[in-house]
Amino acid sequence: MSLNPQARWHTFSSQDEINQAALQRILKAADEAIxxxxxxxxxxxxxxxxxAVYQLLAKADADWSKWHVYHNDDRCLPVDHVERNSKMAREAWLDHVAIxxxxxxxxxxxxxxxxxAKAYAETLKGVRTFDLVILGLGEDGHTASLFPGQVVDNSADAVxxxxxxxPPADRITISQQRLNNTHEVMFLVTGAGKQEAVDHWRNGVAIPATLIQSPNGVDVYCFGVTLK
Incomplete structure (x- = not known):
């Protein structure tokens, strides 16, 4: 199946509204995949x-025994460092459910x-196509740890x-190619600081976020930016 570069843009009128929409999207994707x-x-x-969405998931009813959770990137810091994505997800959600x-x-x-990266590439070896990849958008247009001006490394599933x-300068990211090997992609974009990146994306400027596509396209959930 050829990739569909089409991004579908969804705007919301409050933080709570986008959080609830993302929650429902995740739970629906889970039900369908299971x-x-x-x-x-x-x-x-x-x-x-x-x-905020993970905190809602912590209170949700789901068949947690069937969930497998991965991270699109993380910072090279101690396990218990406050800026580790894995620590945030565990405290907000994963420690509170029966996965x-x-x-x-x-x-x-x-x-x-x-x-x-080598160890995580081993973890991903043999894992089937992801069902849902959640991504953010940086003010500079980056997503996961794919940054502007850096060579796209698809030499392994994690690089x-x-x-x-x-900061920190050293990180690990799932590669663009492996992130694209998914049934659904959902970007969560909030705050006026993301306006320039959104404008670039919608005007066809090549920012890292546009590298992420799936056969079913990409959904971008927005709050606090204007779609021009």
Whole structure:
């Protein structure tokens, strides 16, 4: 199936509205995947907007035993560092539901970007197409840890990131190619600071976020930006 570069834009009038819409989208994707494949493979984003959605998921009713959780990127910091995406997701959601620990796949970024990426690529080896990838959008247009001006590395399913323009410099990201190997993509974009990146995206400027596509297109959930 050829990739469909079409992005579908959805605007919401409040933070609560976008959070609820994202929650329902995730739960629906889970139900559909479990019915079709017997399990649900979700890739999480970091950031404040996803955190609010994860807090809602912590109170949701779902067949948690069938969920498999991955992260699209993480920072090379100690496991318990406040800026680790895995720590945020566990505290907001994963520690509060009955997903088997063996089905929560944190990126071992504490090993450093090279060793950690190699280990996570092994974790992803043989894993089927993801069901839903959740992504954010940086003010510079980056997503996951795919940054402007950096070479796109698709040499493995998880790759090291050097010289990130945002500290820490060393990170690990799932590669563009592997993120695209998914049935659905949902971007969560909130705040006026993202306006320029959204304008670039909608005007056809090549920003890293536009590298992420799926055969079923991409849905961009927006609050606090204007679609021009």
């Amino acid at each position: 019915a079709k494949y017997g399990d649900f493979l979700i890739v999480l984003a970091g950031g404040s907007t996803p955190k 088997p620990p063996s089905q929560i796949h944190d990126i071992p970024a504490e090993l450093g970007n090279v060793a950690g 090291p990131v050097y010289n990130s323009p945002k």
